[in-house]
Each structure stands twice: as structure tokens, then as C-alpha cells.
Amino acid sequence: MSKKLNVAIIGGGIGGLAAANALIHQGIDVTVYERAPELGEVGAGVYITPNSLRHLYRIGLEDALRAVGAAVDEGSEYYRMDGSFVAPMQTTASDGLESLGMHRADLLGTLADALPEGAVVTGRECTGVTQDEAGVVLHFAGGETARADLAVGADGIQSRLREQIAGASHPIHSGSLAFRGLIDAEALPGWPMRAFQIWMGDGGKHFMTYPVRANRMMNYVAFIPSSEETLESWSSEGDVEVLRAAFAGWDKRVTGLLDRIDRCYWWGLYDREPLSRWTDGRVTLLGDAAHPMLPHLGQGANQAVEDGVALAAMLARKPGPEGLAAYEALRRERTSTVQAGARKNGKRYDGAYPDQAQRDKEIAASAAFRKSLYDFDVAREVEKVLA
Numbered sequence: 001m002s003k004k005l006n007v008a009i010i011g012g013g014i015g016g017l018a019a020a021n022a023l024i025h026q027g028i029d030v031t032v033y034e035r036a037p038e039l040g041e042v043g044a045g046v047y048i049t050p051n052s053l054r055h056l057y058r059i060g061l062e063d064a065l066r067a068v069g070a071a072v073d074e075g076s077e078y079y080r081m082d083g084s085f086v087a088p089m090q091t092t093a094s095d096g097l098e099s100l101g102m103h104r105a106d107l108l109g110t111l112a113d114a115l116p117e118g119a120v121v122t123g124r125e126c127t128g129v130t131q132d133e134a135g136v137v138l139h140f141a142g143g144e145t146a147r148a149d150l151a152v153g154a155d156g157i158q159s160r161l162r163e164q165i166a167g168a169s170h171p172i173h174s175g176s177l178a179f180r181g182l183i184d185a186e187a188l189p190g191w192p193m194r195a196f197q198i199w200m201g202d203g204g205k206h207f208m209t210y211p212v213r214a215n216r217m218m219n220y221v222a223f224i225p226s227s228e229e230t231l232e233s234w235s236s237e238g239d240v241e242v243l244r245a246a247f248a249g250w251d252k253r254v255t256g257l258l259d260r261i262d263r264c265y266w267w268g269l270y271d272r273e274p275l276s277r278w279t280d281g282r283v284t285l286l287g288d289a290a291h292p293m294l295p296h297l298g299q300g301a302n303q304a305v306e307d308g309v310a311l312a313a314m315l316a317r318k319p320g321p322e323g324l325a326a327y328e329a330l331r332r333e334r335t336s337t338v339q340a341g342a343r344k345n346g347k348r349y350d351g352a353y354p355d356q357a358q359r360d361k362e363i364a365a366s367a368a369f370r371k372s373l374y375d376f377d378v379a380r381e382v383e384k385v386l387a
């Protein structure tokens, strides 16, 4: 009997844990190595769309995700900064499958709980991977090593493995930063708790809200221009007064929500240019390590989930370096297109268009694009390539 394939994943974020679930579902052994002493995500929302949700549902996570996620549908709309209506927002795929707003910790927890005992090893910072004909050796900061057949770098935008495969480079600063936070539904009487709402400004600003935690909390994200470059800012609490001042004079729904918050956190926004290759023999990349993108299509985590599904399906049929190469070949175009789309959409939301009427026209027409983004079924794409 042939030995079961064994894959090491470096990084226990949403991408790494989703990939681990997908691989196990395909009968492949997985160990996830995470550098932090325990798994965790920031206290903010993440919008999970049908193109990734359908796969998480297929591997048995539907009940668990629906229990903690927030259905997003009625009243989802785009507005100008004064609150005037621009267009309805497409939140579902053509088959009616809806998106979920999620607290990041709830998503990460659901993915972690579905893994077998011992599949995640924390407190292991990978410093590099070596490989030979027989497999890979992972090297960790404390001097320990671990062996596997293949290695996957899911270690985020500052990926060590990316540097090893593609050389060193700096992430690209977008010129804006995001303030984020959560607010209880009770503090927002009358707020449409199933709606994703975006207010598009000018001068590089926009504001969005969507529900999380079974529609009992609202997640808000405020984007403002900034020349300040910082990567490790999650621990930085933002100045609520600065945030309020940035949106003074906007629609009363925006200013009213900001009047009710007492804390927020901020984050610099970065992406990178697409890589021409992200696999080297027995080592590949996934999620932000491979293709970090701006959040303006809400797709970074969703694309990471798609990656994991494609990787697992390819390795089930081609259990070796050939499978990794086929996975990368399948994912490169899709992820580059979404990366570019996120940059473009940010310009729309921020009013970085000379002609706002043109911007509004494009937003109104974006439903068809959203639908095609959400209809994409990566498992079907793998089958097509393998057929």
C-alpha cells in the first residue's frame, strides 16, 4: 500500500487552516506550523462570499459557519458620502447562495475546531525549507526541524517562504489606512442588521458596515488617506477623535455610528505585484503569501480558501511536485485578476475618479462582475483541467 501524502503548512491564519481542512477532506495528512503561541485573529470582521463559502459548506462546515456568521442580504446598498443612494449591492451568487459577515475569531475558531487533534503546532516559527528527492525539511527558529513530503507557505504578506522562492521585495503601500471596529446591535437601534452598506467619498475616503456574530454586532471599516507606512499596527489603537473628524459632514448614519464607538484599531493597507511563479519543486505558497491584495473587493481571505480547495483537489490526483505546479498554474490568472480588481475598486470607493457620475455608473454595473466572481467554482475548474 502506498504511504499517505503528508503536507506541512506554514502559517495558521485563515488561509492555512482552510487549506488544512481541504487537504484532510481529500484524505491527505497535514500539519500546520504557526509561529504564534496560540491561534488567534484580530477583533474585526471578514466578509466571506459564496465563491469560498460553497467549498467550506461542502466539507461539512455549513452548520458551524451559519451559527456564528451573519447573513447579509436585505438593504445592502452603495451610497454617496451624503447618503444619497447609488445602487443596490450584489451579495449572492446566481444560485442564491448568500455571503456571511464573520468575526475573524469565529471563522478561525470554526476552521481550527474542525481539524483533528494535533494537526496544529503553535510556537513554531519557520525560518526556511530545504528539499531533496524524498521530501522537505522545515527549519524552525529554535533549531528544531520537521519533515514532510511537501510544504505550503501560508505565512501572510511578509512570507518567509515567498522570499525564499521569489526573492526579497517590499509590499506596496496603497496610500491609505483602515480604521476598524465592532459595535453591538443594541447601540444602533433601527440599523438594518442584515445589510452591507458602503458610503463612497472623495479625497481617498470611504466607509463600510456589515454584520457579524449572527447579526448581533456591526463591523465598520473606515478608509482614509495616509502617507504613514506601518505593517505591524494591529496592536495600535486608533484615535476615535481623528476618525470622527475624518468623516465630519458625511451622512448622519455614518457620523451617528461613529458618535457611538469608544475604540477602534487601524491598519496600513498593502499589496504586491503578482508573482510570475510561486512554486519551487516541493514548496508552494498560498493566500497572502502568494498574492496579497487590497481589501476593496473583500477577497483576500476568500481567494486563500479557493487556493486551498484547488491545492487539495490537485494533490489528490497528482500527489507530488507536479500537483503543486498544476495548482499554481490554475490559480495565477484568477488571483492576479482579483488583485487588480481590488485596486480598481478602491479607486471607485475613494472617489479617485475625475468624473463621479462615471464612478456611480460603474458601481451600478458592478452587480454582474460580483455575480461572476461569486459564481466561480474552483473545484469545477480543477476538474476541467484534469479532464
Ligand code: FAD
Binding pocket: 010, 011, 012, 013, 014, 015, 016, 033, 034, 035, 036, 045, 046, 047, 048, 124, 125, 126, 127, 154, 155, 156, 157, 159, 160, 178, 180, 221, 267, 269, 286, 287, 288, 289, 293, 295, 298, 299, 300, 301, 302, 303, 304
Ligand atoms: P495571514 O492571515 O497573514 O496569516 C498568516 C499566518 O502565518 C499568521 O498566523 C502568522 O502568525 C503566521 N506566520 C507568519 N510567518 C510565519 C513563520 N515564519 N512561521 C510560522 N508561522 C508564520 N479578505 C476577505 O476575504 N474579506 C474581507 O472582508 C477582508 N477584509 C479585509 C479588511 C482589511 C482592512 C484588511 C487589511 C484585509 C482584509 N481582507 C479581507 C484580507 C484578508 O484579511 C487576508 O487576505 C487573509 O487574512 C490572509 O490570510 P492568510 O492566512 O493568507 O494570511
